[in-house]
Amino acid sequence: MRFPRTACSGTTHCSRWCEGATCLSNQHANPELTEVLNQLWRLDTNRLKPGTDYKISLQGKAGYVAQGSNSARDRASAPLFKYVNEDKLKSIKTYSYFISLLDNYEMSTGVSETVTSEELKENKLFIDAIMETGVMKCAHKYLVKKGKSPSDSTQFKKQLYDIWFRLYHRERSGGEDSCGFEHVFVGETKHGKEVMGLHNWVHFYLQEKQGNVDYKGYKARDNKDTPDEDDHVLNLQFSWKGLVKPVGGSFIGVSPEFEVAIFTIIFLMSNEKMTSVVVKVDEYLLELVVYRHGASIGTSFPKLLSSNNRDL
Numbered sequence: 001m002r003f004p005r006t007a008c009s010g011t012t013h014c015s016r017w018c019e020g021a022t023c024l025s026n027q028h029a030n031p032e033l034t035e036v037l038n039q040l041w042r043l044d045t046n047r048l049k050p051g052t053d054y055k056i057s058l059q060g061k062a063g064y065v066a067q068g069s070n071s072a073r074d075r076a077s078a079p080l081f082k083y084v085n086e087d088k089l090k091s092i093k094t095y096s097y098f099i100s101l102l103d104n105y106e107m108s109t110g111v112s113e114t115v116t117s118e119e120l121k122e123n124k125l126f127i128d129a130i131m132e133t134g135v136m137k138c139a140h141k142y143l144v145k146k147g148k149s150p151s152d153s154t155q156f157k158k159q160l161y162d163i164w165f166r167l168y169h170r171e172r173s174g175g176e177d178s179c180g181f182e183h184v185f186v187g188e189t190k191h192g193k194e195v196m197g198l199h200n201w202v203h204f205y206l207q208e209k210q211g212n213v214d215y216k217g218y219k220a221r222d223n224k225d226t227p228d229e230d231d232h233v234l235n236l237q238f239s240w241k242g243l244v245k246p247v248g249g250s251f252i253g254v255s256p257e258f259e260v261a262i263f264t265i266i267f268l269m270s271n272e273k274m275t276s277v278v279v280k281v282d283e284y285l286l287e288l289v290v291y292r293h294g295a296s297i298g299t300s301f302p303k304l305l306s307s308n309n310r311d312l
Contacts, residue, residue, distance in 0.1 A: 029280040033269075036142050037262055037281050043134040046092050046255035048085070050230040054205075054253060055082040058229055062217030062237035065246035068194055072237060072244045075217030080236070081205045094133060095202065097126040098256040102186055102203050123165045123181075127157050130257035139261035148268040163264060166296050180297030184263070185256075187240060195245040199301040200259070201252045207240065214239045219247045224306040233284050233304040249303045263300035266290045278305070285311040 048054050060075030089095045100122050130136045131153060140156055143149035149156050164181045182188060187198025198204065207213040219235040220226040227234050232253050238245050251259060266275055267290050275290045285306040291298035305311065 028278060029285065030277050033265070033277055034279045034281070036138075036265065037279050039138055040135050040258060040261050041281050043138055044255050044258045046094060046133065046135075047232070047258065048088070048253040050232070050253055052085075053088055054084040056080050056229050056252065057082050058218050058227060058234075059215075060217045061226075062219050062247075065237065065244055067246055069246070070193075070239070070242065070244045072216050072239065072246070074214070075237075076215045079208050080215040080238075081208055084205050089202070092255075093129045094126070094256050097122065097129045098185075098202065099206070101126055101181065102206065123161065124157075126256075127160055130260055131157060131160075133255070133257045135255065135257045135261050139265055143265060143268055146269065160260070160264065163267060163296055164260065180293070180300075183299050184297065184301070185259075189241075189243060193243065195240050195243045195248075197299055198240060198245065199248055199250050199299075200256075201250050201254075202256070204236075204238070204250065212241050216244070224310045225304050227304065227307060231284070231304070231307050232282070233286060233302050233307070235304050249301045251302055262288065263290055263297065267292065267297055267300070280311070283307055283309045 050056070057076070057078050057080065059078060062075050063073055065072045089099070101119075131140075140149060140153070143156075144151045149159055165179050167179050183197035185197075185200040186203060188196050190196050204213055208215065216237040216239065218227055219237055225235065233249070233251055235247055235249050236245075237247055266277060266288055269275075270290075271292075273292050275292075276287060278285065278287050280286075284304060287303040287305055288300070289303065290300040
């Protein structure tokens with residue numbers, strides 16, 4: 001499948017942001033991907049329920065901050081997360097193994113990563129755990145049907161490992177300093193001056209609880225993408241250890257296996273350096289962006305275009 005690519009010209013209203021990508025403005029949902037991602041959504045039994053398993057406080061709409069600037073007016077005096085049922089989180093195997101991975105990485109690019117035998121074991125336990133879920137089994141079946149993945153589960157796990165955990169150079173100098181999992185789920189800094197990645201709600205919550213993340217407010221263009229507190233996708237502005245992320249997209253409440261599944265599918269269905277697809281998942285019109293770094297993920301994130309079926 002080739003995803004349509006629509007370049008943003010001066011006459012087209014460009015509504016997308018990302019981490020330095022070329023603008024695309026095609027907002028028609030991809031029907032095949034919409035169908036398979038909704039299957040994954042329905043299978044995500046480990047997704048937490050807003051208002052019950054966790055509560056968020058959106059507060060104010062964040063203002064414009066230039067990339068690289070660390071000055072942002074705080075439109076949210078309180079944290080984003082008011083409550084998360086940590087006992088439930090830790091009782092679900094995929095979340096438990098996921099959380100064990102979050103302290104395995106150096107924060108700054110340019111600093112070589114050292115992977116211990118214990119960390120290798122943790123990576124593999126996480127992949128084994130997500131592969132037991134209906135979400136990943138469905139994703140695997142789809143990718144096999146498309147000729148993008150081996151049918152043998154052991155070989156598919158190796159493919160997942162290479163996509164998400166294989167180390168590579170993000171900085172030209174120094175050793176292997178990054179991987180897809182670190183960038184997307186954990187986050188890292190560029191020369192200690194700029195936040196990159198950190199698109200995962202669990203890590204955001206844990207860092208906020210420790211006082212390392214300061215939520216500045218939600219990002220929205222108009223009423224279509226103005227979020228509600230029960231939404232499972234948000235565009236956020238925040239600082240992490242004093243460095244500001246002007247805007248970052250994140251799923252909220254979804255399981256780690258759901259995020260791995262959808263971004264693995266988009267990664268494998270395209271050979272482009274940057275792939276941007278629009279899908280309708282549940283009530284949300286989303287843009288999903290994936291950057292390739294060789295045979296691994298460079299970054300991946302969602303952007304909320306509209307919620308509560310306001311695109312209709």
